[in-house]
Amino acid sequence: MDTAELKRASGVLGQDTTSDQITLAAPRPQDGPLVHDLIAACPPLDRNSAYCNALQCTHFADTCVLAWGGGEPVGWVSAYRKPGAPQTLFVWQVAVAEYGRGRGLALRMLQSLLARESCGGVERLETTITGSNTASWALFRRLAERLRAPLKHRPWLLDGAELPSGTPTEHLLTIGPFAPPSQQA
Numbered sequence: 001m002d003t004a005e006l007k008r009a010s011g012v013l014g015q016d017t018t019s020d021q022i023t024l025a026a027p028r029p030q031d032g033p034l035v036h037d038l039i040a041a042c043p044p045l046d047r048n049s050a051y052c053n054a055l056q057c058t059h060f061a062d063t064c065v066l067a068w069g070g071g072e073p074v075g076w077v078s079a080y081r082k083p084g085a086p087q088t089l090f091v092w093q094v095a096v097a098e099y100g101r102g103r104g105l106a107l108r109m110l111q112s113l114l115a116r117e118s119c120g121g122v123e124r125l126e127t128t129i130t131g132s133n134t135a136s137w138a139l140f141r142r143l144a145e146r147l148r149a150p151l152k153h154r155p156w157l158l159d160g161a162e163l164p165s166g167t168p169t170e171h172l173l174t175i176g177p178f179a180p181p182s183q184q185a
């Protein structure tokens with residue numbers, strides 16, 4: 001998918017997106033507690049700490065997305081460019097409030113993020129998914145199709161090794177390479 005197609009698909013105009021009365025924007029520092037509550041309402045996501053969400057909404061705001069609908073936060077993506085491999089965007093968490101699901105919002109948030117100036121030069125996306133998270137597998141497979149990019153995966157953070165015993169293994173999923181979304185119109 002080239003830049004123009006990516007922008008058409010995500011409805012991107014500049015950094016933010018407005019579509020179906022859902023507005024996408026980088027989070028503000030004061031949004032941390034709202035993000036914390038949204039994630040708490042979206043199992044099986046790890047809740048992390050309020051402090052972690054505060055850092056995401058400040059240091060990592062350029063690579064995070066908060067979706068607003070009717071004045072309420074309805075969707076969230078946290079991500080960062082990998083230290084030592086900045087052409088790779090690592091997606092930490094994706095959350096959509098139950099009432100907002102099934103309308104393409106998660107996909108739109110990811111596409112909108114990739115089209116941001118702050119993601120200039122990104123040509124790979126990574127995330128981790130547990131084996132049982134059907135929705136997440138479907139989301140990222142769909143994204144790979146949209147980007148017309150190969151997808152591969154392998155077990156990475158293992159139950160009883162990198163993760164405490166009884167914690168489901170996280171599979172590392174990689175999409176790319178894909179054409180770096182430029183910010184030229």
Ligand SMILES: CC(C)(COP(=O)(O)OP(=O)(O)OC[C@H]1O[C@@H](n2cnc3c(N)ncnc32)[C@H](O)[C@@H]1OP(=O)(O)O)[C@@H](O)C(=O)NCCC(=O)NCCS
Pocket residue numbers: 042043044045092093094095096097100101102103104105106107108133134135136138139140142
């Ligand atoms: C995963 C999640 C973010 C998806 O949000 P969403 O806005 O409903 O997803 P989208 O509408 O953009 O769907 C994208 C694709 O995934 C598919 N999909 C989404 N949820 C699905 C489900 N429960 N089962 C199967 N496929 C699903 C959609 O059908 C769509 O594919 P399609 O275009 O071929 O139809 C949402 O279900 C959620 O917040 N879950 C709880 C938190 C979580 O598990 N996050 C995982 C990522 S870390």
